[in-house]
Amino acid sequence: MNGTPPAPAEWDAEHAVSAAQAAALVGGRFPALRGLAVEPLANGWDNTVFLVGGRWVFRFPRREIALPGVRREIDHLPGLARRLPLPIPVPEFVGEPADGFPWPFWGARLVPGRELAEAGLPEAARVEAAADAGAFLRALHDPGAAAEAGVGLPRDPFRRGDPSVRAPMARERLDRLTGRGLWSPDPATEDVLAEGETLGPSTGDGVDRVCHGDLHPRHLLVDADGRASGVIDWGDLCVADPAVDLSLAYGAFVGEARAAMLAAYGPVSRERELRARVLAVFICAALAEYAASSGHVRLLEESLKGIRRASGD
Template structure:
């Protein structure tokens, strides 16, 4: 961030309030889970809200970076063990729940490591994403089964970030797109402008909510070497919401035959739900592109800028 009038730069919204490093992670894990004491600890991934380490080559441990992420970590611990058996793709199942200790102020958890690469890092061209898309569609069909609300999702908050409400997300998307354009990363697109204008006329959905991942974008879909969907990670925004919140993946990550494969595996999506999903796809891609550019993650930046074009395309 740029300093103003010689003052210190304003912190970015993804800056850590407490960034766990490998040595601290090793101390926390070893002290609370003696069977893993002395196991190798390797950085695996960092996001806006959490830092993830691979421990002993078999476990992933997820540590919040910001206080705002703590309720999400607590939801993952509480709900993912009950959700996992209902889903056709692997998801992280917290088996080891860690407590605040040694100066680290928040809970954390450990789960068995899921093989696969984030879609943003897999390098798959659009033409080779059909099988991943079909797997994602079948996964969301199972996750969005209305019966799952009572069986494994009772008590979840209802769309706390209002991601299914285009009247909220449209102005946020416009702000981020303006910043991307100012950085020379994105050239304003009339199709995106028109989509956001159409979406701005919609408010919150009146449809019955379903269990939603809540933040499903190309970083959170894992794919295997064969290009198939291999898992879905990062459930900190797990909630009840309109299915459009997760269906945004169809428009941010896939296009053409791949999108058709995802929607065919999922089931019918009406025009209003599609519009909600496309608007959220624009917002998420713009947010991720801005973040990726700031940390120098060029593969993510390219993927999400391409996602802006997918979101308004066929």
């Protein structure tokens, strides 16, 4: 109907914090940071992110659904950071609701680097970053991490390790991308989804590990030399089948780079690989929809490539 406003997108903010409001919230709660420059750094589905004083990164939730993840980050990231070979954000400033902002927020030291999705690295230049990511996940998925830092984490709350859930969701997103002229149906991708759909949920059975939960090319940072420099955005931290994080191997890397990541990580069964591939298709399709709607040209290109990577060698 003419004049009817469009329905909100799933990533639209319920509370979008401006730089001025962020400065007031940070300065009001943390006097040592008052008066420092506050610059927009990034927007995601769940958080608006600002750089404060050139060295502190503050995350403000955009949607109420993100709040459990905010609390998990505050509670669990300090313990995890000590076990991991790459930097991750460690909340050092925790702010409570104030001045019209209804939710907690937190700040950590800046983790240097650029999102892999924005770095523009060609496939052949991703080998070192992939190997670094594999070693990182090997440490994160170590049983000791689950024993030390995994207590109280939910088990795969969004069923990302269940291809019978994620394959239909991936098809819905691929259909919408096709309708926008951004994707052409691909038999290899459908074969991965169809095969994966025959798997039920992972039962755990002693293989659950601490997982980042949403590991993709926006959350892996790389430096100017193409090495991995950090892993950010831990709002989906959980315990789950390791396939949930290994989706990065199939959505972000291919060929020699993927082989390097898996060599650094360790053996991956065919079933776990299939779970990871299905999730990679879903995540990359979701990122492509977001990128197309928000004008992230490089992210769109990376995400569409990622869909095809997920069904390739």
